[in-house]
Amino acid sequence: MSHIALVTLVVRDYDEALAFYTDALGFELVEDTDRGDGSRWVVVRPRGTAGTGLLLARAKDGAQEAAVGAQTGGRVGFFLHTEDFAGDHERMRAAGVRFLEEPRHETYGSVAVFEDLYGNRWDLLQPV
Numbered sequence: 838m839s840h841i842a843l844v845t846l847v848v849r850d851y852d853e854a855l856a857f858y859t860d861a862l863g864f865e866l867v868e869d870t871d872r873g874d875g876s877r878w879v880v881v882r883p884r885g886t887a888g889t890g891l892l893l894a895r896a897k898d899g900a901q902e903a904a905v906g907a908q909t910g911g912r913v914g915f916f917l918h919t920e921d922f923a924g925d926h927e928r929m930r931a932a933g934v935r936f937l938e939e940p941r942h943e944t945y946g947s948v949a950v951f952e953d954l955y956g957n958r959w960d961l962l963q964p965v
Contacts, residue, residue, distance in 0.1 A: 840888070840889065841889050842889065842890065843880065843889065843890050843891070843892045844889060844890075844891055844892065844915075845891075845892045845894050846891045846892065846893055846894065846908065846957070847894055847895075847896050847901050847904050847905050847908060848893050848894065848895055848896070848905060848955065849895070849896060849902070849905050849955065850895065851869075851877050851879055851893060851895055853954065854879075854893045854954065854955075855869070855879060855881065855893060857953060857954040858881045858891065858893070858953075859881060860932060861929060861932040861933055861934050861954075862883075862917070862929065862932075862934070862953075863883075863884055863925075863928070863929075864881040864882055864883055864884060864891075865881065865882060865883075865884045865885075866879075866880075866881055867880040867881060867882055867890055868880040876894075876895060876897075877895070878892070879892070879893040879894075880892055880893070881893065883917065905955050906953075906955035906956035906957055907956065907957075908957055909957065909958070911958070912958065913950055913958040913959060913960050914957060914958060914959075915953075915957065915958075915959040915960070916959070916960045916962055917959055917960065917961050917962065918962055918963070918964060919961060919962065919963050920963065921963070922940070922946075922947040922961065922962075922963035923940075923947075925961060926940060926949060926961060929951065929961070934951050934952075935951060935952050936949050936950065936951045936961075937949075937950045937951060937952060937958070938950050944965070945964060945965060946962055946963050946964040946965045947962070947963045948960050948961065948962045948963075949961050
């Protein structure tokens with residue numbers, strides 16, 4: 838095994854999730870395929886990378902709907918690395934991304950916690 842290709846993120850609606858990840862975070866759309874049963878195969882990933890992508894999967898039932906925004910139990914569950922922390926932080930704020938704290942400079946790098954449109958917590962992180 839060479840790498841993790843996709844991580845599933847349960848979402849309320851394909852189009853609102855797609856808009857957030859492409860417009861506010863600047864991800865690129867890798868695939869959006871209608872599966873013929875009312876579901877879609879929607880994959881996004883940070884622009885210009887060939888690494889792990891997010892499979893945006895619409896909740897299908899009550900249990901999955903309850904997990905939207907709480908997939909990691911309120912902990913930071915996703916880590917978005919950047920080479921331009923200040924620039925990306927400002928661009929994301931201007932796009933309406935909600936940061937839960939001011940940027941911090943730790944021994945491991947510059948970091949700020951933000952929420953996606955559903956409340957999942959992410960680190961924007963520029964490692965040292």
